[in-house]
Amino acid sequence: MAATILHGVGATTALSSINYNNSRRSLPERKRTSLVIQCDGSLSSGLNISNNRGAKLSTNAVATKQENVTASTTSKPGHELLLFEALREGLEEEMERDPHVCVMGEDVGHYGGSYKVTKGLADKYGDLRVLDTPIAENSFTGMGIGAAMTGLRPIVEGMNMGFLLLAFNQISNNCGMLHYTSGGQFKIPIVIRGPGGVGRQLGAEHSQRLESYFQSIPGIQMVACSTPYNAKGLMKAAIRSDNPVILFEHVLLYNLKERIPDEEYVLSLEEAEMVRPGKHVTVLTYSRMRYHVMQAAKTLVNKGYDPEVIDIRSLKPFDLHTIGNSVKKTHHVLIVEECMRTGGIGASLTASINEHFHDYLDAPIVCLSSQDVPTPYAGALEEWTVVQPAQIVAAVEQLCQ
């Protein structure tokens, strides 16, 4: 059964925990011109929805949050695997379940995928369903989108996210906008995935973070996986979604090992993951930086701090509900990301949190991002382009003064 969480138009309202009467500050009285359509299709205007919302709240909404906690409540023992195997498992389960699901990309078939995510699938499903494309990102992404228009569910793999810059026109204009410009006639259930991020001395062109370039495209969703558990869940959710989803993986995370449940599970594309609850500071992160944050968290705990770490997972749209709840608790926000400083995910998130939760902040939001430089080849320099745990510790200490 579908459960719904409705977020407030005033943006600071949560569901049950805060009611309008005794919030410690009044909602900013802004003129609302946007209309709200409730999930039963009825229209209501801006500020009147508080009455309905209690009725719409379902306990399922809270219960599913447990999915985000790495499985320890399952009855079966689970199985251990690496992140790329988790991706493959998710992909294979979906291909088994739905004959419309197909894969296309460079070296995904006979070679088995440059990161082994599609290994063995071509033998099982054939060359048409696991399609080895020539090196023509623009046109095979376009082909995937065209196929998606007819009802197929392709998964387009970019060998490295950076190569998808060549397909930017197709992703922006056709993938993101066709559902809108056709008045809802066509949907594009495509998944575009690939590894990005700074690796081990791969050089500037192979260490790009494209989340910032794609985030403004209307009509697409973006998610970033960071653990085998959420990799499999997000892959399955992305394939099942009728919207175009860009799934960002990271080159250095493919060999992470984790025990995941045996039962089938699908995660929500729009939810963030609570990695470590705390009360002093909200640390928002995603992808590889999650691990730098957790490393820093160890040091911080020893120093007496209690950071709350949230893996935002959903880069577009942001899970402002989870983030908001956290901000209201801790009143301090630190964003740690691998994206570029200028116009990155952190920049958008900072703006978003400032706009919605400004009254709840005791200090300005601190955003730690990668430096605005092409990633250098030299190891030491490369290390300094990304955020290191020591910097995170220092930032938290300063923030919490």
Next chain:
Amino acid sequence: MAQLTHRASALHKSIPAVLFAARGLATASTSPITVETSLPFTGHKIDPPSRSVETSSQELLTFFRDMALMRRMEIAADSLYKAKLIRGFCHLYDGQEAVCVGMEAAINKKDCIITAYRDHCIFLGRGGTLLEAFAELMGRKSGCSKGKGGSMHFYKKEGGFYGGHGIVGAQVPLGCGLAFAQKYSKDESVTFAMYGDGAANQGQLFEALNMAALWDLPAILVCENNHYGMGTAEWRAAKSPAYYKRGDYVPGLKVDGMDVLAVKQACKFAKEHALKNGPIILEMDTYRYHGHSMSDPGSTYRTRDEISGVRQERDPIERVRKLILTHDIATEKELKDTEKEVRKEVDEAIAQAKESPMPDPSELFTNVYVKGLGTESFGADRKELRTVLP
């Protein structure tokens, strides 16, 4: 004219004329008439089809009516644009009607057509109504894309029409994707991916062609060569303006795009080829009377003599009119009556479209995402979020 040679030999053609005393258009027969195309086909790495095309009086009358309707629609759109009821970009197809009408005669609705921005008439051919077209042009709710697409974004899912695309050349890889899906589901249909002589120089076209040829996708790439890429003549943009040859290893056919019967023959031939052997390129030699779009007068890069010359000698509607008259399928007056009917139909559709309401403000935010495992977001700041959990 080739038709004249038939007049003498086809004595039996006048028999239906005698049998049907009341020779109204409703009694047009489906008995085959064979007509020769005005020009032979030129093939590249393929044997071209025969010049003799089988048609019928009913079909010719349908051709005439459809093309007259499209011509009338485009002229009306011209006036609407000048009256500022249509804004933005408006690319008109008059002169090129034979391409889409001939294509429709050779295929069915399971076949897919995808084209660029000069899409009004192709939309009509695929089953779109005049009301949907005019309403969309005027940005009204009853438009085919609910007013949210505009002139360059007409789509008709039930008719197998996949748009309507503004970026030059980007629709060709999409077309190959449609062909891929057709091969994947094995449904014996083909895709016609249309583009212009300007788009023929896009890299993604050759990428898509390579993939289509590699996997034998049932894709037919149709180059509507109207000889001008906006203001640039083909010889100034392409080293080799023989677009049907540019596929290299992919066979090609050059077709007189102003002759609806030639187009029909070529498309039929191409469909058979594509289903068996993979992609083929069709170059339609055609011409547009209007400029590139409504903001282009169309006379700065070509002479008025050229335009009127083509209109006199190669106009597709006139050609069919002559065919109908020489085969005694209808009288001059009946054809004029058809044109009047068509004009009335278009005027009524415009009147209806003008009455149609503008889209609701809430429509700004609908259809950004599909409901389901997605979010409904409102406003650039996503002040309202609704998540549906699986």
